[in-house]
Amino acid sequence: xxxxxxxxxxxxxxxxxxxxxxxxxxxxxxxxxxxxxxxxxxxxxxxxxxxxxxxxxxxxxxxxxxxxxxxxxxxxxxxxxxxxxxxxxxxxxxxxxxxxxxxxxxxxxxxxxxxxxxxxxxxxxxxxxxxxxxxxxxxxxxxxxxxxxxxxxxxxxxxxxxxxxxxxxxxxxxxxxxxxxxxxxxxxxxxxxxxxxxxxxxxxxxxxxxxxxxxxxxxxxxxxxxxxxxxxxxxxxxxxxx
Numbered sequence: 100x101x102x103x104x105x106x107x108x109x110x111x112x113x114x115x116x117x118x119x120x121x122x123x124x125x126x127x128x129x130x131x132x133x134x135x136x137x138x139x140x141x142x143x144x145x146x147x148x149x150x151x152x153x154x155x156x157x158x159x160x161x162x163x164x165x166x167x168x169x170x171x172x173x174x175x176x177x178x179x180x181x182x183x184x185x186x187x188x189x190x191x192x193x194x195x196x197x198x199x200x201x202x203x204x205x206x207x208x209x210x211x212x213x214x215x216x217x218x219x220x221x222x223x224x225x226x227x228x229x230x231x232x233x234x235x236x237x238x239x240x241x242x243x244x245x246x247x248x249x250x251x252x253x254x255x256x257x258x259x260x261x262x263x264x265x266x267x268x269x270x271x272x273x274x275x276x277x278x279x280x281x282x283x284x285x286x287x288x289x290x291x292x293x294x295x296x297x298x299x300x301x302x303x304x305x306x307x308x309x310x311x312x313x314x315x316x317x318x319x320x321x322x323x324x325x326x327x328x329x330x331x332x333x334x335x336x337x338x339x340x341x
Contacts, residue, residue, distance in 0.1 A: 133158070214254065276328065
């Protein structure tokens, strides 16, 4: 098995259904596994996920309560693929041939250990990606990596790299102020000597931000998420859309 796709979700069934549908369509007949862990949702997500169990590519884990981003510790223990891809449940579109793209870029850029897809940016969202002046470009032929802040919206790393840092990952505190993507990319850099970056031009649609939260009925849910995480600036930003 070459790829493990990991999705952590909580009370965003509408996003999750579209995310999974788009992901499955993109990877086609691949024998990769898709592991979904639910953080105690009460919006019908468990019922939806239970219906996916008939597809042998899926492994479903239903937690009794919301453990927040700390659930990534449980989720990463389940991965068996050579490549591990973390997919946020609000990624609603993927570029073609994700697996070929990640494998090619890891081969061409051997000094990188944590790579994310680029994101669609429009008047409503920056996809959680900072402006281009935060990045330094590495070019090989037509392939470009932007080295710099690398979010976990659809990010890939090798399992052999994770094995070197898994204990430190397990012992770390993971939350909205110190999320899993920054922790993983930092550990892989410090202990494996491998940089992180974004695959320029290979864009997914990461529907982050209050506009898409409101449009899909998740505004109250997200305000509560940020309130529980102590992120007052995000709470106020999302409240302004009510």
